[in-house]
Amino acid sequence: MDVQQEGNTQIWTKRFISLFITNISVFFVFYGLVTTLPLYAIGELHQTDKEAGLLLSGFLLSAIIVRPFSGKLLDVFGKKKLLVIAIVGYFFCTILYLFIHPFGLLLALRFVQGIFFSIITTAAGSLAADIVPVSRKGTGLGYFTMSTNLAVVIGPFIGLLLIQYSSFNVLFIVMSICVLAGGILAVTINTDDLPKPEHQGKLTFKFNDLFERKALPVAAIASLVAFAYASVLSFLSVYAQQKDLMAVASFFYAVFAAAMLITRPYTGKLYDTKGPQFVIIPGIISFAIGLILLANVSGPALFLFSAVFVGFGYGAVTTSLQALAVQSTAHTRSGYATATYFTMFDLGIALGSYILGMIAVQVGYASVYLTGAGVLGIVFIIYLLRLAKLKTKKVAHIQ
Numbered sequence: 215m216d217v218q219q220e221g222n223t224q225i226w227t228k229r230f231i232s233l234f235i236t237n238i239s240v241f242f243v244f245y246g247l248v249t250t251l252p253l254y255a256i257g258e259l260h261q262t263d264k265e266a267g268l269l270l271s272g273f274l275l276s277a278i279i280v281r282p283f284s285g286k287l288l289d290v291f292g293k294k295k296l297l298v299i300a301i302v303g304y305f306f307c308t309i310l311y312l313f314i315h316p317f318g319l320l321l322a323l324r325f326v327q328g329i330f331f332s333i334i335t336t337a338a339g340s341l342a343a344d345i346v347p348v349s350r351k352g353t354g355l356g357y358f359t360m361s362t363n364l365a366v367v368i369g370p371f372i373g374l375l376l377i378q379y380s381s382f383n384v385l386f387i388v389m390s391i392c393v394l395a396g397g398i399l400a401v402t403i404n405t406d407d408l409p410k411p412e413h414q415g416k417l418t419f420k421f422n423d424l425f426e427r428k429a430l431p432v433a434a435i436a437s438l439v440a441f442a443y444a445s446v447l448s449f450l451s452v453y454a455q456q457k458d459l460m461a462v463a464s465f466f467y468a469v470f471a472a473a474m475l476i477t478r479p480y481t482g483k484l485y486d487t488k489g490p491q492f493v494i495i496p497g498i499i500s501f502a503i504g505l506i507l508l509a510n511v512s513g514p515a516l517f518l519f520s521a522v523f524v525g526f527g528y529g530a531v532t533t534s535l536q537a538l539a540v541q542s543t544a545h546t547r548s549g550y551a552t553a554t555y556f557t558m559f560d561l562g563i564a565l566g567s568y569i570l571g572m573i574a575v576q577v578g579y580a581s582v583y584l585t586g587a588g589v590l591g592i593v594f595i596i597y598l599l600r601l602a603k604l605k606t607k608k609v610a611h612i613q
Contacts, residue, residue: 223347225354230345232399237338237361238368239396240301243308243389244331245369248447251324254382259317270448272321274564276328281557282424284336285550293344293549294405297337301397303330308393311386336556340549343540344408352485352493352537356478359533363478367471371464425557426550429539431600433555436535437562438593439498442586443528444566445505446470453508453579454517462514466521473525481530485537491601493534498597501527502590509583532559 252266288296307327314320339358346354376385454463481493504523511517539555540548570582 223350225346225350225357227345229403229405230342230354230358232403233338233341233345234358234361236297236301236396236400236403237335237342237358238365239392240304240331240334240338241362241365242369242372242392243304245365246373246385246389247369249370250373250377250382250385253377255317255320258382259315259320261317265317268321269324271564271567272324273328273331274560274567276325277332278557278560278564280329281332281336281553281560283553284333285340285426285553286424287333288337288340288549288553292405293337293341293408294400294403296333297341298397298400300330300333300337301393301400303327304334305390305393305397308386308390312383332556332560336549336553339536339552339556341403341405341408343548343552344405344545348545350482350486351541352490352534353479353482355537355540356482356485356533359529359536360475360478363471363474363529367468370467374464426539426543426547426554428542428547429551429554430558432535432539432542433558435593435596435600436532436539436555437558437565438589438596439501439528439531439535440559440562441566441569442501442505442589442593443532444563445570445582445586446508446524446528447563448567449570449574449579449582452574453582456579457511457517459511459514459517462517465518469518469521470525470528473522474529477526478529478533481533485534490534490538491597493530494597495594497527497530497534498590498594499527500524501531502587502594503527505583505587505590509580509587 248270251269255261255266255269284296291299304327307323307330310323311320314323342355342358343351346358372388373385376388450466451460451463454460454466481497485493500523504520504525504527507516507520507523511520536552536555540551543551566586570585573585574582
């Protein structure tokens with residue numbers, strides 16, 4: 215009941231910290247497996263590079279399919295209850311990696327785990343939006359997103375370390391323990407004072423039960439940002455290998471995350487005090503500069519320098535857009551707004567991975583990053599047009 219009391223603007227409450235750590239545990243497994251499972255499929259299961267790539271595609275496919283329904287499911291079953299149930303499913307999926315070896319079954323497991331992942335991330339993001347004080351929404355959601363940023367580094371680092379000095383089975387056990395700890399913390403989160411949906415208990419699936427109309431414009435912009443981000447998420451390691459930069463590839467993610475973490479408190483405060491455009495516009499420009507630098511990398515210094523721009527830009531834009539999506543609608547619709555945002559974001563990554571992959575085959579990886587920068591240029595124009603439209607409406611309303 216700590217943050218909903220009038221005049222209380224504290225962010226780092228007990229339940230916020232619990233949710234923060236829970237989210238780290240979930241994304242630790244996500245990013246750790248994204249990095250190590252292709253190596254597992256190729257080295258242990260003797261699959262091709264193309265087949266190994268299906269492990270991420272299948273995971274994202276299920277997340278995209280289920281995400282639109284998750285907002286309604288949160289209303290019907292309750293955000294905390296569904297969060298805990300989904301974490302239990304996510305936990306058992308992680309354990310099953312120890313026992314499932316046929317590649318077809320592994321793909322099926324990834325698909326099922328993607329379902330639980332989509333529900334967890336929607337529930338956690340929606341709960342964070344409810345818990346954070348209204349007057350500090352940008353700052354609070356910015357801090358919450360830091361949990362994902364930390365997992366970007368921790369997951370691949372620990373994952374690669376464990377398979378290098380131990381085994382994949384040890385990796386799967388460590389990840390299972392991590393998710394279990396996150397689930398226990400999720401149970402302790404107090405939600406008694408949070409707003410309840412108007413139609414709780416009615417399982418219907420009209421358009422409004424799948425998407426939040428008011429959040430769609432912002433979510434559509436986020437999908438284009440995700441498209442550009444797919445160039446980093448899906449192809450950076452291959453690009454680094456081509457450029458003989460594998461020795462510093464892991465440091466890219468460390469610099470990337472550090473840039474987000476260091477600037478996050480300032481961008482969140484700027485969002486709340488000056489407005490989202492003061493964060494989003496510099497963020498888009500920075501992200502685009504980072505991708506252009508990546509396209510022209512000639513050595514480790516420029517490679518790591520580009521990570522600074524990509525990290526700041528990506529972190530500033532995505533966090534601000536998520537806050538905008540949640541703020542675009544009623545407090546009781548935060549679950550739908552969060553689900554809409556992540557649905558479009560996942561779709562952008564999936565389309566980006568596919569289309570940019572074709573570009574990489576045809577004209578090379580440098581063109582992938584230039585394409586990503588071009589897409590961000592389109593985002594920049596769309597956002598400026600949206601700002602102008604909102605300003606015109608505001609002036610008309612005053613008159």
